[in-house]
Amino acid sequence: VPAGPASTGKRRLGVMGGTFDPIHHGHLVAASEVASQFQLDEVVFVPTGQPWQKTETKVSAAEDRYLMTVIATAENPQFSVSRIDIERGGPTYTTDTLRELRDLNPDTDLFFITGADALGQILTWRYTDELFSLAHFIGVTRPGHTLADPGLPEGGVTLVEVPALAISSTDCRARVAAGDPVWYLVPDGVVRYIAKRNLYRGT
């Protein structure tokens, strides 16, 4: 019996949004574990659009983040990557992502997968009521972040324990900038792509 809301018999599509700068094994393990526990047919990774104004943190080009996500997921027949947030441009709002995926995928139940850190911000997101009508939310554990029930709508969120991987993109970028290895923190192809494109090398 799959975790979460009772099956409606529809196709079950997981949605993993993120900056993926770079994608790492924490993302992949979380998606894999949720796909198994919730009996998802597929998980689509959706790299965010490029913030149009410079924020505190510099984000790599959308095309690099997209390609790293493709490289990391290509071998898994259940994983795919969507360009919808990149093509829309500007900052990504999860309602826009989910509305577009709903329109692109008729007769499909959407399951939005998010880490404990991001889940904590859900209540501050815009259009919260609509969000929960678009998808079931799955909050996954993440080392360093507590996964407490944030008092979200009844039945709208399921909290899931995934094998803890203390990996973050921020740490991966810092390691590359310092000349430290990221082997086995990110997929091999992503290690090579980072080197090829000279990403995260700093100024």
Ligand code: ATP
């Ligand atoms: P950054 O350090 O740049 O914020 P990140 O590692 O948090 O990067 P994101 O692209 O921001 O990666 O994360 C996308 C989604 O994956 C978020 O919902 C985040 O909570 C979740 N996530 C990231 N790392 C992990 C991890 N190690 N375990 C579980 N979930 C994770």
Ligand code: MG
């Ligand atoms: Mg993050």
